[in-house]
Amino acid sequence: MVRRSSTGADRPAGASVLDQDVTYRARPRALLVAIAGLAVTPALITPAAAHSAKGGRTLTVGSGETLELTETTTVSALTIKEGGIIAAPEGYRLTLTVNGVETGAELGELTDGHGGLATAVAAGTYRGKVVLDVAVANDVAYSDLSFPLRQALYVDAAGVDESRSVPSGVRGGTVTDTGARDITLLSNGESFNGVYVTGGGSYTLTRPKIAFDGNGRCDFIGYGASVVGTGEGTNLVIDGAVIKNEGVVRTAVIADATANVVVKNSTLHCADGSHVPAEYPETGTGDTRYMITVPWMLGLSGNVRTTNLLGASTRASYINSSISSEKWGALSVDGGSKCTLTAINSHIANTKGQGYGSYAIGSVTEHFLGCTFDVGDYALIHWGAAAHYGDSTKEAVAALNESLELGLTAAELKKLPVRSTVIDAGRFMVLWYAAGSVAIDGGTRVNTGKTTFMCKAVTAKVTVDGSRGATLNPGNGVIFQLMDTDRPSSVAVTDKPWKTEMTGTYTEPTGSATKSSTWVTTSAQATDASGSFTDIELNGDFYNAVRGGGNASLQGQNLVLDFTRSTVKGVISATTTKHRVPTITVARYREISEVTNTPSPVVNNGVVVTLGTGSTWTVTGTSHLSALTLAADAAVKAPRGRTVTLKVDGTATAIRAGRSYTGALTLTVA
Numbered sequence: 008m009v010r011r012s013s014t015g016a017d018r019p020a021g022a023s024v025l026d027q028d029v030t031y032r033a034r035p036r037a038l039l040v041a042i043a044g045l046a047v048t049p050a051l052i053t054p055a056a057a058h059s060a061k062g063g064r065t066l067t068v069g070s071g072e073t074l075e076l077t078e079t080t081t082v083s084a085l086t087i088k089e090g091g092i093i094a095a096p097e098g099y100r101l102t103l104t105v106n107g108v109e110t111g112a113e114l115g116e117l118t119d120g121h122g123g124l125a126t127a128v129a130a131g132t133y134r135g136k137v138v139l140d141v142a143v144a145n146d147v148a149y150s151d152l153s154f155p156l157r158q159a160l161y162v163d164a165a166g167v168d169e170s171r172s173v174p175s176g177v178r179g180g181t182v183t184d185t186g187a188r189d190i191t192l193l194s195n196g197e198s199f200n201g202v203y204v205t206g207g208g209s210y211t212l213t214r215p216k217i218a219f220d221g222n223g224r225c226d227f228i229g230y231g232a233s234v235v236g237t238g239e240g241t242n243l244v245i246d247g248a249v250i251k252n253e254g255v256v257r258t259a260v261i262a263d264a265t266a267n268v269v270v271k272n273s274t275l276h277c278a279d280g281s282h283v284p285a286e287y288p289e290t291g292t293g294d295t296r297y298m299i300t301v302p303w304m305l306g307l308s309g310n311v312r313t314t315n316l317l318g319a320s321t322r323a324s325y326i327n328s329s330i331s332s333e334k335w336g337a338l339s340v341d342g343g344s345k346c347t348l349t350a351i352n353s354h355i356a357n358t359k360g361q362g363y364g365s366y367a368i369g370s371v372t373e374h375f376l377g378c379t380f381d382v383g384d385y386a387l388i389h390w391g392a393a394a395h396y397g398d399s400t401k402e403a404v405a406a407l408n409e410s411l412e413l414g415l416t417a418a419e420l421k422k423l424p425v426r427s428t429v430i431d432a433g434r435f436m437v438l439w440y441a442a443g444s445v446a447i448d449g450g451t452r453v454n455t456g457k458t459t460f461m462c463k464a465v466t467a468k469v470t471v472d473g474s475r476g477a478t479l480n481p482g483n484g485v486i487f488q489l490m491d492t493d494r495p496s497s498v499a500v501t502d503k504p505w506k507t508e509m510t511g512t513y514t515e516p517t518g519s520a521t522k523s524s525t526w527v528t529t530s531a532q533a534t535d536a537s538g539s540f541t542d543i544e545l546n547g548d549f550y551n552a553v554r555g556g557g558n559a560s561l562q563g564q565n566l567v568l569d570f571t572r573s574t575v576k577g578v579i580s581a582t583t584t585k586h587r588v589p590t591i592t593v594a595r596y597r598e599i600s601e602v603t604n605t606p607s608p609v610v611n612n613g614v615v616v617t618l619g620t621g622s623t624w625t626v627t628g629t630s631h632l633s634a635l636t637l638a639a640d641a642a643v644k645a646p647r648g649r650t651v652t653l654k655v656d657g658t659a660t661a662i663r664a665g666r667s668y669t670g671a672l673t674l675t676v677a
Contacts, residue, residue: 068093079140085133093128095141100157103128106135107178112196114224118286122152126198138175145171149228150296156200159192163206186211194219198231207240214247222255222280226315227295227342229261241266248273255280255310256299264318269413271326277313278333290593293497294505295342301335302509304494306599307361309334316340316348324349324413331356338365349374352399352426357383367392376403377426384434391441396428398449427451435461442466450476458485461600463492464553464564467536473543486547489536489566490584491559493599513591520610521556526563528613528633529669537567545575550604552584555611563611572621580606580630581614609633626651632672639665645676
């Protein structure tokens with residue numbers, strides 16, 4: 008029998024006996040659609056407001072009137088005059104559907120004192136199969152706010168909880184306590200959720216079709232998302248889904264609070280909303296309770312990302328799927344710690360020329376095996392992670408299947424083809440803002456419009472193994488750019504509900520860097536950025552432009568490069584960078600990371616190069632280093648028809664295999 012709906016404590020007073028007597032757990036069927044067909048006499052309606060008419064019962068709420076419904080009500084027409092209010096009792100939430108489509112819900116203003124979280128049914132006339140569903144509240148706390156979620160299906164450890172669900176919002180298909188198959192969920196209201204799985208529940212969504220058009224409010228809690236899996240012990244599988252949303256933070260899939268969410272054989276796409284709330288700051292906010300646009304300091308614009316991974320040790324995996332956003336981002340990990348994001352044989356894209364493939368923060372681990380990236384700006388924005396890009400070999404996929412509890416059967420594992428990862432990024436492969444690593448191996452091909460690796464003065468670690476064909480192809484000829492951060496800071500505000508606004512400005516330093524008395528440039532330091540390249544042919548430059556000497560609170564930072572059985576052709580040097588504009592504000596947000604380089608002597612920006620066994624560096628232009636070590640069979644040479652010379656502290660010095668050099672090293676080509 009229907010759980011939690013047989014007593015007044017779980018349903019509003021006066022709930023229909025027919026509702027209470029419906030059973031559905033004993034057999035799979037389109038239970039909730041059947042419930043939605045029940046016509047229930049409206050509660051607390053005056054004879055003048057509700058009357059019988061041809062085609063069914065109608066309901067009118069006049070201007071200045073407040074109507075409280077204590078039970079789910081079905082009518083053929085609903086009219087709410089301007090100034091009229093229709094609501095549910097305290098502890099319950101009201102949802103309007105018309106012909107199975109959630110509609111009419113309007114969010115409050117962000118500045119209304121409550122975060123603009125509550126929804127109200129908008130004035131207007133609604134005709135058709137009009138259902139006003141009264142359900143037990145699902146209020147979810149985030150920081151100091153409480154988000155009043157409403158959802159078509161609410162699932163916990165005991166299965167579907169119909170008292171917290173909106174039955175009329177489920178069209179077609181079958182629903183049981185363990186899964187739903189072939190259902191359709193449609194919404195053109197605001198902040199309506201599709202499926203919410205929590206409390207240790209295990210649930211499988213098979214071939215759902217979900218299309219939400221209208222704004223959500225917060226993707227750090229999943230308010231307005233199509234599917235949410237949250238809570239320790241929760242296991243959610245989404246197989247064969249088609250989810251296409253349009254709206255501000257109208258996210259497709261949220262994984263939160265230690266849940267394990269697996270998406271396979273699915274298509275997810277989210278397009279920007281056209282109606283950002285008028286009261287939202289033009290420059291945006293970094294306050295995650297209110298953040299509904301991408302921080303422009305990332306060099307991006309957009310107001311919806313397709314997925315988000317949150318909480319502690321949460322897992323989200325995407326297999327044989329397509330995940331795309333119009334802008335902002337496709338796969339995000341934000342606001343969590345020690346989460347794991349995995350994509351296998353999946354297509355990851357932005358469709359409007361801006362955005363990232365994945366975002367990583369909070370000591371997250373990210374696996375990308377056999378994936379194709381077609382992204383506007385970055386394959387990865389790195390705020391602290393260990394990310395790996397490689398082939399979807401049988402062994403690698405089987406290992407992840409076991410360690411991450413993906414639940415792939417032997418037949419599914421056998422069916423997955425072995426593929427190499429291909430990255431096509433409009434600007435950079437990786438943008439670092441915090442320490443972390445990136446490993447590239449197998450046949451991974453990295454093609455970028457500009458620099459491959461863009462590091463903003465943090466401890467980045469790159470490892471590239473080209474023994475199976477991995478390649479790096481920078482569009483501007485720069486493989487690694489180490490530089491000071493050019494990210495403007497947020498500014499605190501006190502007269503708004505959000506705590507910060509992104510009104511900061513970046514101003515480029517002028518004059519020469521000040522030499523630090525403490526920083527060591529001639530050997531690797533713990534906070535350096537580093538790259539290790541094995542069995543690969545590299546064509547491109549490596550630059551270190553960190554000023555140090557107290558600038559940006561840094562005394563210095565070195566770029567440490569190791570090459571083994573590899574060839575590199577290009578400039579490797581300390582450098583001075585220059586932006587195209589001297590100051591960067593929100594109006595010029597695309598200027599973030601856009602610099603030119605002038606090779607310059609080392610100040611606090613050491614460049615430490617080791618040419619290991621079997622390695623050759625062909626120097627194509629003046630290069631300034633602080634240390635150079637050559638293995639016994641390593642070589643430094645110039646392009647054909649030219650010669651390379653080395654000066655150490657101003658003295659011409661022969662370059663010999665098996666030797667090490669430290670100091671002010673200058674290599675020139677003539």
